[in-house]
Amino acid sequence: MLRFIGKRLWDGGLTLAALITLTFFVMRLAPGGPFSKSRKISPEVLANIQKTYHLDEPVWMQFVRYVKGLLTFDLGPSTRFRDYDVGGIIASGLPWSVTIGIWAIIVASLVGIALGVAGAMRRNSPTDYAAGIVGIVGVAVPIFVIGPLMQVIFALRLGWVPVGGIEGGWRALVLPILVLALPNIAYISRLTRSSMIETLRENYVRTARAKGIGERRVVWGHVLKGTLLPVIAYLGPATAAIITGSILIETIFALPGIGRHFVDAALNRDYPLVMGITLLYGALLILLNIVTDLIRAWIDPRLRNGR
Amino acid sequence: MPSTPMTADALLSVRDLRVTFRLPQAEIRAVDGVSFDLNRGEVLGIVGESGSGKSQILFALMGLLAGNGRTAGEAMFGGRNLLALSPRELDRVRGSEMSIVFQDPMTALNPYKRVGDQLAEGLIVHRGLSRDAAWKEAVAMLDRVRIPDPVARAKAYPHQFSGGMRQRVMIAMALLMKPAILLADEPTTALDVTIQAQVLDLIAELARETGTAVILVTHDLGVVARACDRVLVLYGGQVMEEAAIDTLFDRPRHPYTQGLLEAMPRLEGEETARLGTIPGTPSARRGPGCPFAPRCDRSIAICSQEAPMLLTNGSHRIACHVEGADAAA
Numbered sequence: 001m002l003r004f005i006g007k008r009l010w011d012g013g014l015t016l017a018a019l020i021t022l023t024f025f026v027m028r029l030a031p032g033g034p035f036s037k038s039r040k041i042s043p044e045v046l047a048n049i050q051k052t053y054h055l056d057e058p059v060w061m062q063f064v065r066y067v068k069g070l071l072t073f074d075l076g077p078s079t080r081f082r083d084y085d086v087g088g089i090i091a092s093g094l095p096w097s098v099t100i101g102i103w104a105i106i107v108a109s110l111v112g113i114a115l116g117v118a119g120a121m122r123r124n125s126p127t128d129y130a131a132g133i134v135g136i137v138g139v140a141v142p143i144f145v146i147g148p149l150m151q152v153i154f155a156l157r158l159g160w161v162p163v164g165g166i167e168g169g170w171r172a173l174v175l176p177i178l179v180l181a182l183p184n185i186a187y188i189s190r191l192t193r194s195s196m197i198e199t200l201r202e203n204y205v206r207t208a209r210a211k212g213i214g215e216r217r218v219v220w221g222h223v224l225k226g227t228l229l230p231v232i233a234y235l236g237p238a239t240a241a242i243i244t245g246s247i248l249i250e251t252i253f254a255l256p257g258i259g260r261h262f263v264d265a266a267l268n269r270d271y272p273l274v275m276g277i278t279l280l281y282g283a284l285l286i287l288l289n290i291v292t293d294l295i296r297a298w299i300d301p302r303l304r305n306g307r
Numbered sequence: 308m309p310s311t312p313m314t315a316d317a318l319l320s321v322r323d324l325r326v327t328f329r330l331p332q333a334e335i336r337a338v339d340g341v342s343f344d345l346n347r348g349e350v351l352g353i354v355g356e357s358g359s360g361k362s363q364i365l366f367a368l369m370g371l372l373a374g375n376g377r378t379a380g381e382a383m384f385g386g387r388n389l390l391a392l393s394p395r396e397l398d399r400v401r402g403s404e405m406s407i408v409f410q411d412p413m414t415a416l417n418p419y420k421r422v423g424d425q426l427a428e429g430l431i432v433h434r435g436l437s438r439d440a441a442w443k444e445a446v447a448m449l450d451r452v453r454i455p456d457p458v459a460r461a462k463a464y465p466h467q468f469s470g471g472m473r474q475r476v477m478i479a480m481a482l483l484m485k486p487a488i489l490l491a492d493e494p495t496t497a498l499d500v501t502i503q504a505q506v507l508d509l510i511a512e513l514a515r516e517t518g519t520a521v522i523l524v525t526h527d528l529g530v531v532a533r534a535c536d537r538v539l540v541l542y543g544g545q546v547m548e549e550a551a552i553d554t555l556f557d558r559p560r561h562p563y564t565q566g567l568l569e570a571m572p573r574l575e576g577e578e579t580a581r582l583g584t585i586p587g588t589p590s591a592r593r594g595p596g597c598p599f600a601p602r603c604d605r606s607i608a609i610c611s612q613e614a615p616m617l618l619t620n621g622s623h624r625i626a627c628h629v630e631g632a633d634a635a636a
Contacts, residue, residue, distance in 0.1 A: 072382065149627030159407075163439065202414065203409060203411060203414040203415045204414060204415060204416055204417040204418070206371055206409070206415075207409065207415045207417070207477075207480075208428075209370075209371060209401075209405045210371060210401055210402060210406065210409075211401070211402035211406075211428060211429045211432070211480070212397070212398040212399065212400065212401040212429070212433065213398070213402065213428055213429065213432045213433070214395075214398050214432070215394065217432065221420075221428070222417050222420070225419040226418075247458060251599055288593065299419060300418065300419055301418070301419065301466065302418060302464070302465040302466050
């Protein structure tokens, strides 16, 4: 078990190293630089700034400098937000993104799995069709439509929750969490439904029924594990994506998460910030995939050996 | 349907059993008016080729038909009609008074649960045993089906067993509750030939010990010869012939049974003789006549117009216009 985790962490480290290298050089390959968009500045000033951020050095030396910094958890200075370093920017935005993201994943899992199970157990019933409609709406209607719509209804008309911002305490987070959860509810419910329908057809489920242990025990004891395996496989990477922030959600609801920073940073060629957030996402993805594999191996003994 | 003589102490009496499957375009009649009795302690074979409806008889009795399957008729067992029980009543019967061993042991066990837990489950639900007590009985049963080191093996998962061993586990699971009836759906088809005989003998032996009656569904006449007391020959969802094992092998009457026997390889006799075959393939299209008529080399005009009645001569029953006439005499 420990060997398995150790090996996966080692593999993950290699993947991360490749990610760092690739992102670093691809970023520099793109035309323009951090200060090419700013208003006209004299060559002397530009040279001065370039020097401050070591952009005058050859690219490979910049890379060595960056990696050296990483080893001491220094993600470097932001070239856009003066007086801030990348670590500080991430530290200020991440808690918001993580809070909203985790709640969204929890809500999406609970509601999605419940809808999927209900649909699979009563196929072609009104419940099933209702769950199907939620699924289609959740996947097809973009966040920037659902978000403002919910703001109009629940914030402006009914006044239950604030429109946006973070001043309203937990109430301010209800809408973003719901909007972020909706597409995932849709996807998870569809995934659960089809997985459960498939599992219900398994021979071992027929064996369980033949034992006369009652339908409830058949479903909880025999059907659920097989049903949830693909759902868990989806939840790992989905969680990594969700908690690293969403520019749409953060823009619509005026939240200080890191999703917005990421897009801004890419547009402004803020090399260190883009690198920092990419790295964070990559590390989370790798970590959550390991966790996912561990959970799956815990459920399915066939996944335990050999790997 | 002609009235079938009721054996007074029949354990299970199936009368005019019909199983139909509703498809979008059509309705498939898988079992088409089958009647038989199962006596205490006997091993009844049901033979027939693929699609003859033999497995569906078992699934119908256990309430395990696919969602679009419907039953009609009667299956009396201990004063209850199995086909008319509520799900809850059915759950009290299946797994405890009547159990089943499936064809494919590779997929019939839950891959996510320990073998011991899968065995113990029935005892916990039906007999209200504690988990520990149920495990103890499960381990003892694994020992009886000759699984080596049963204490350790009970903790293992199905993928750690071979096919033959998994079928032993299934048999242990089925006989754990000492059911009055064991249904076996081609229990040896998926196994190696050498394992087949062992598993078959195991079923026969344990059934004899516990006094369990067995319905053994198979397409393998060798299996029938080895294990059964009485045989039901099925074709197109209908009973063609029913006889005691010796009678069936020595004096088969129905042209279909005769064809089946000729298609069976024998160790004795001339080596060069070619195996017999029955021309044609089973067809789902059903006219009013005998289902076997299109493939029967002895069919006469009436065969394709009118279904033959199942006529009884002692314990020998046969449904055939050609052969049946003198059986009734």
